[in-house]
Amino acid sequence: MATQYPKKKCGVLGATGSVGQRFILLLADHPFLELQAVGASERSAGKRYKDAVRWKQMTPMSERLSQLVLRDCKAEQFQDCDIVFSGLNSDVAGDVGMETNPIAFDHCSRKQWLIQVHFLEMEFIKAEIPVFSNAKNYRKHPLVPLVVPTVNPSHLDLIPHQRKEFGLKKGFLVCNSNCAVIGIVIPFAALQAKFGPVEEVEVFTEQAISGAGYPGVPSMDIVDNVIPYISGEEDKLENEAQKILGSLNAGASAFDEQKGLTIGATCTRVGVTDGHMAFVSLRFKNRSAVPSAEEVAQAMREYQSEAQKLGAPSAPKEAIFVFDEPDRPQPRLDRNINNGYTVSVGRVREGQKGGYFDIRFAALSHNTVLGAAGSSILNAEVAVIKGYV
Ligand SMILES: NC(=O)C1=CN([C@@H]2O[C@H](COP(=O)(O)OP(=O)(O)OC[C@H]3O[C@@H](n4cnc5c(N)ncnc54)[C@H](OP(=O)(O)O)[C@@H]3O)[C@@H](O)[C@H]2O)C=CC1
Numbered sequence: 001m002a003t004q005y006p007k008k009k010c011g012v013l014g015a016t017g018s019v020g021q022r023f024i025l026l027l028a029d030h031p032f033l034e035l036q037a038v039g040a041s042e043r044s045a046g047k048r049y050k051d052a053v054r055w056k057q058m059t060p061m062s063e064r065l066s067q068l069v070l071r072d073c074k075a076e077q078f079q080d081c082d083i084v085f086s087g088l089n090s091d092v093a094g095d096v097g098m099e100t101n102p103i104a105f106d107h108c109s110r111k112q113w114l115i116q117v118h119f120l121e122m123e124f125i126k127a128e129i130p131v132f133s134n135a136k137n138y139r140k141h142p143l144v145p146l147v148v149p150t151v152n153p154s155h156l157d158l159i160p161h162q163r164k165e166f167g168l169k170k171g172f173l174v175c176n177s178n179c180a181v182i183g184i185v186i187p188f189a190a191l192q193a194k195f196g197p198v199e200e201v202e203v204f205t206e207q208a209i210s211g212a213g214y215p216g217v218p219s220m221d222i223v224d225n226v227i228p229y230i231s232g233e234e235d236k237l238e239n240e241a242q243k244i245l246g247s248l249n250a251g252a253s254a255f256d257e258q259k260g261l262t263i264g265a266t267c268t269r270v271g272v273t274d275g276h277m278a279f280v281s282l283r284f285k286n287r288s289a290v291p292s293a294e295e296v297a298q299a300m301r302e303y304q305s306e307a308q309k310l311g312a313p314s315a316p317k318e319a320i321f322v323f324d325e326p327d328r329p330q331p332r333l334d335r336n337i338n339n340g341y342t343v344s345v346g347r348v349r350e351g352q353k354g355g356y357f358d359i360r361f362a363a364l365s366h367n368t369v370l371g372a373a374g375s376s377i378l379n380a381e382v383a384v385i386k387g388y389v
């Protein structure tokens with residue numbers, strides 16, 4: 001019989017957006033996370049959800065949801081929630097410029113950071129409401145776990161230390177990584193568990209239009225076209241994986257980033273609705289025992305993460321689904337494998353003989369499920385199972 005966990009009431013901030021809508025769909029039949037409240041901007045607050053949202057999902061919204069009245073994203077309006085999920089834009093979620101620039105942390109030391117109540121996510125944790133965020137602002141903060149649930153849920157064990165540092169009892173902040181990063185770090189985790197550190201990566205992405213939110217990229221720009229640039233994206237691809245793949249120290253008080261992992265990225269936008277493709281070439285550190293393509297595919301197939309072992313209800317059966325067919329994965333056909341919680345990999349092959357890279361593959365991940373709302377939900381499930389909520 002499945003383990004019963006206590007019910008937790010959840011709020012969704014930014015509930016009308018691309019990520020917010022996905023949160024609502026994924027929470028609809030959740031065994032212990034109950035949708036209690038939805039929030040959006042002042043433009044929407046006070047309206048019924050169905051009157052404020054521009055619903056872009058293939059599944060219709062439920063009658064109950066359609067009638068929910070949107071709240072202002074103010075902590076006092078979410079006091080009836082045990083958890084909030086944030087799909088807020090980064091300019092309102094937190095301090096801009098904190099995401100990858102560690103120097104910024106010097107200007108915003110520990111306690112000061114908490115005083116920034118004008119940034120919405122801070123207001124919530126200060127009001128002792130745990131926040132699971134999709135925004136980029138605090139991903140690289142040394143006291144914030146940056147968690148991809150099928151890679152490093154053990155990083156949630158920093159929560160007690162974060163609370164201590166900020167003088168909180170129940171509140172905390174946990175971030176998801178960038179959606180394109182999520183799709184590549186899961187295969188990296190599987191490979192490193194079996195073959196040791198990856199040293200160098202070159203990745204090229206083709207990212208879906210829903211990644212830019214709604215209304216996002218104008219149709220005149222994206223139809224019959226490819227845009228060879230996404231502002232700020234390559235920097236995230238090059239800098240977030242090291243923290244996710246790094247380790248939590250013995251005292252569960254600091255993260256040691258994976259040293260010596262260099263990632264070069266080129267990010268493009270393509271006319272696909274959902275599902276980011278990443279084309280990866282990588283080189284292992286250990287030059288004496290480089291695995292074959294077959295061994296790599298097998299390691300990905302066998303990979304089991306802690307979230308799966310803990311029995312988190314949204315954890316996919318396979319963290320990675322590996323295709324043998326040479327023309328898969330494809331966004332339209334494969335983005336919903338295991339409800340969108342699985343990363344699909346194909347075209348696993350060896351690099352050129354005598355060439356620099358050892359292995360190449362293509363990876364597909366659903367950017368608003370695995371890349372955003374789904375990972376936040378799975379992180380929250382693990383946090384509940386571990387007793388942090
Ligand atoms: N889309 C994706 O694939 C991914 C997105 N992310 C991140 O997730 C977050 C949300 O992205 P996305 O859903 O695409 O964005 P959208 O632009 O589609 O949605 C933004 C949401 O934030 C609300 N909002 C805007 N301003 C305010 C405000 N001042 N106060 C309260 N609420 C406000 C909007 O409400 P209203 O409707 O009232 O304007 C809307 O609900 C971003 O930080 C993004 O970077 C992360 C990974 C993947």
Ligand SMILES: N[C@@H](CC(=O)OP(=O)(O)O)C(=O)O
Pocket residue numbers: 090134135136177178179207208210211212230233236367
């Ligand atoms: N920039 C991503 C989505 C996103 O919002 O990413 P981030 O949360 O890292 O800013 C995309 O365009 O597909």
